[in-house]
Amino acid sequence: MSTLEIKGLHVAVVTEEGSKEILRGVDLTINSGEVHAIMGPNGSGKSTLAYSIAGHPKYSITSGSVTLDGVDVLAMTVDERAKAGLFLAMQYPVEVPGVSVSNFLRTAVTAIRGEAPKIRTWVGEVKEAMSALSMDPAFSERSVNEGFSGGEKKRHEILQMELLKPKIAILDETDSGLDVDALRIVSEGVNRVKKNQDLGIMLITHYTRILRYIQPDFVHVFAGGRIVEEGGPELANKLEENGYAEYITA
Amino acid sequence: MSLAATSNYLTPTGREEPWRFTPLNRLAGLHDPAFTLHDRISLEPADIPAGVSITIEDAAAFAPLSKSEDQVVQRVREGVSKVLLVEIKDNAEIAEPIVLSRKILDMVPEISRVQVNAGLHSHATVVISNSGEGVFAEDIEFNLAPGSNLRFVTLQEWAGRAVHVARHHAIIAKDATFTSYVITVGGYLVRILPTVEYTGPGASADLYGLYFATDGQHLEHRVHVEHGVPGAKSRVNYKGALNGELARTVWIGDVFIRAAAQGTDTYELNRNLLLSHGARADSVPNLEIETGDIVGAGHASTTGRFDDEQLFYLMSRGIPSEEARRLVIRGFFAEIVSKLDLPEIEERIMSRIDRELAAVRS
Ligand SMILES: Nc1ncnc2c1ncn2[C@@H]1O[C@H](COP(=O)(O)OP(=O)(O)OP(=O)(O)O)[C@@H](O)[C@H]1O
Ligand SMILES: [Mg+2]
Numbered sequence: 251m252s253t254l255e256i257k258g259l260h261v262a263v264v265t266e267e268g269s270k271e272i273l274r275g276v277d278l279t280i281n282s283g284e285v286h287a288i289m290g291p292n293g294s295g296k297s298t299l300a301y302s303i304a305g306h307p308k309y310s311i312t313s314g315s316v317t318l319d320g321v322d323v324l325a326m327t328v329d330e331r332a333k334a335g336l337f338l339a340m341q342y343p344v345e346v347p348g349v350s351v352s353n354f355l356r357t358a359v360t361a362i363r364g365e366a367p368k369i370r371t372w373v374g375e376v377k378e379a380m381s382a383l384s385m386d387p388a389f390s391e392r393s394v395n396e397g398f399s400g401g402e403k404k405r406h407e408i409l410q411m412e413l414l415k416p417k418i419a420i421l422d423e424t425d426s427g428l429d430v431d432a433l434r435i436v437s438e439g440v441n442r443v444k445k446n447q448d449l450g451i452m453l454i455t456h457y458t459r460i461l462r463y464i465q466p467d468f469v470h471v472f473a474g475g476r477i478v479e480e481g482g483p484e485l486a487n488k489l490e491e492n493g494y495a496e497y498i499t500a
Numbered sequence: 501m502s503l504a505a506t507s508n509y510l511t512p513t514g515r516e517e518p519w520r521f522t523p524l525n526r527l528a529g530l531h532d533p534a535f536t537l538h539d540r541i542s543l544e545p546a547d548i549p550a551g552v553s554i555t556i557e558d559a560a561a562f563a564p565l566s567k568s569e570d571q572v573v574q575r576v577r578e579g580v581s582k583v584l585l586v587e588i589k590d591n592a593e594i595a596e597p598i599v600l601s602r603k604i605l606d607m608v609p610e611i612s613r614v615q616v617n618a619g620l621h622s623h624a625t626v627v628i629s630n631s632g633e634g635v636f637a638e639d640i641e642f643n644l645a646p647g648s649n650l651r652f653v654t655l656q657e658w659a660g661r662a663v664h665v666a667r668h669h670a671i672i673a674k675d676a677t678f679t680s681y682v683i684t685v686g687g688y689l690v691r692i693l694p695t696v697e698y699t700g701p702g703a704s705a706d707l708y709g710l711y712f713a714t715d716g717q718h719l720e721h722r723v724h725v726e727h728g729v730p731g732a733k734s735r736v737n738y739k740g741a742l743n744g745e746l747a748r749t750v751w752i753g754d755v756f757i758r759a760a761a762q763g764t765d766t767y768e769l770n771r772n773l774l775l776s777h778g779a780r781a782d783s784v785p786n787l788e789i790e791t792g793d794i795v796g797a798g799h800a801s802t803t804g805r806f807d808d809e810q811l812f813y814l815m816s817r818g819i820p821s822e823e824a825r826r827l828v829i830r831g832f833f834a835e836i837v838s839k840l841d842l843p844e845i846e847e848r849i850m851s852r853i854d855r856e857l858a859a860v861r862s
Contacts, residue, residue, distance in 0.1 A: 304816050307808065332818035344813035348831025357827065358817035393831070394813075410817060 290472030437463030551592030604634025674700025701731030715744030
């Protein structure tokens with residue numbers, strides 16, 4: 251049982267005009283096995299929250315805390331956070347030319363598990379995970395995310411999550427850009443890891459569609475850099491009907 | 501033998517276009533007639549495969565096949581009495597590389613000439629590997645007979661204060677293909693002129709390069725492709741990385757398509773990766789076209805900083821920063837290195853780069 255606890259998190263980005271505050275006091279606790287959907291308008295700071303937890307250097311934490319099972323996440327380097335059990339499926343996965351998917355996956359798994367996987371079982375493990383996500387095995391030999399379609403990049407993110415077996419995963423718009431079948435396949439992948447690992451999930455999305463596959467326990471409305479309302483799955487339907495107008499203060 | 505000061509030799513001053521990037525004070529006198537140069541063939545062949553002969557001949561009997569305006573090359577030509585001659589027989593299909601290596605351990609200024617003749621329809625790979633620490637100028641010519649296919653791999657794995665000036669010139673006949681890999685991972689001053697000319701249609705050149713400069717190194721590659729006949733093709737792709745405040749690289753890509761060269765197809769590319777502040781990469785592609793009747797001609801040049809997004813992505817998957825950097829840099833060079841098809845050399849180059857990266861950062 252793991253707990254990711256975010257308390258009073260304030261985050262700024264450094265711009266040419268100076269520091270700009272984006273997160274204005276985020277409080278959120280995610281336990282193993284729970285699904286927290288985060289919904290909110292464009293530019294409200296959802297990706298900023300995700301990146302700040304993962305440790306992207308662009309964001310500076312001005313106050314607040316993030317802990318995983320009581321351990322200070324903000325004091326950790328980016329790779330240490332991943333080793334501690336955090337995973338971020340990115341809204342815009344990065345292309346890494348010249349580094350093959352297979353080399354990348356093996357290097358990452360070796361780092362996370364603390365030892366190189368046995369070659370014989372590893373090849374099978376990757377093959378199986380890829381086929382579960384309907385990914386062509388040919389992707390192994392391609393450069394990481396290079397020339398991947400939007401949907402292929404998202405599948406590749408979930409493939410990594412399956413292999414790295416995190417405790418808490420943040421899925422930043424993993425559903426955007428997926429066709430109907432891919433949405434089901436990717437959701438099944440997420441549910442598989444949730445079941446096997448008792449994964450806790452922060453699911454950032456704009457659509458209720460994915461919530462039909464991945465049942466949220468909580469829905470949070472994110473606006474203006476903080477959580478402005480919380481509720482159960484019914485809140486998502488209400489948002490879909492009414493939009494965010496009532497949460498946006500001019 | 502030294503070059504008499506009475507010849508019409510003009511000592512470069514650094515103001516001439518071809519010399520303006522080169523720190524002449526690092527040339528250890530290679531360009532200066534006041535310094536004596538020593539005629540010495542230090543290349544040692546490894547096993548010589550069947551279908552190949554390697555001999556040392558009188559320079560007079562094997563005069564240069566091409567003209568060069570480079571002053572150091574002229575000094576080499578006037579100063580050497582012998583030529584190392586590599587003959588690849590007609591129709592020879594040689595799978596294993598023909599390897600020649602030298603390791604210079606003194607700083608005595610040395611000059612040498614090499615001529616490689618690839619026979620009709622022959623297939624071969626020549627590897628010339630340079631290491632150690634020396635002061636050295638060379639003139640290498642490749643003469644490709646019609647239909648031949650020659651791959652040339654040259655490694656500059658110099659240490660410390662090594663100074664190396666070279667011209668690698670290929671003369672490519674009808675339907676012949678020349679592929680070169682110029683790999684420079686060390687040296688105080690390295691200045692290489694990979695140059696190409698064509699004598700018949702269907703001739704083709706693929707010129708690849710990789711360079712990695714650390715603090716205090718000046719690595720310069722001046723490519724020149726002369727399209728003087730119709731129907732020839734060239735592709736140039738050089739990639740470099742620089743690490744260290746005083747790391748310096750220069751890449752020049754001169755491609756000339758003369759009026760007679762209808763149907764020319766050319767593309768040249770240079771990419772540089774700056775791994776630290778202060779490092780400086782000059783990149784000057786230069787395409788001159790004197791005929792409108794061509795298949796294609798283009799060039800691209802980019803110089804960019806290390807991409808922190810790539811580093812973040814890899815680290816967010818648990819990969820430590822040192823290893824992530826190594827992966828990104830290996831990835832950057834992979835496009836060139838993976839084409840080599842010589843795994844032992846690939847690994848040697850990449851691990852040297854890994855070691856130098858680690859050394860700078862620790
Ligand atoms: N370098 C920067 N300079 C100025 N503003 C920035 C910078 N980086 C991010 N921002 C701003 O921070 C805000 C939050 O961005 P973020 O990507 O977190 O939004 P989001 O909620 O994920 O939006 P979306 O739903 O469109 O993905 C945006 O208004 C964005 O323009
Ligand atoms: Mg976003």
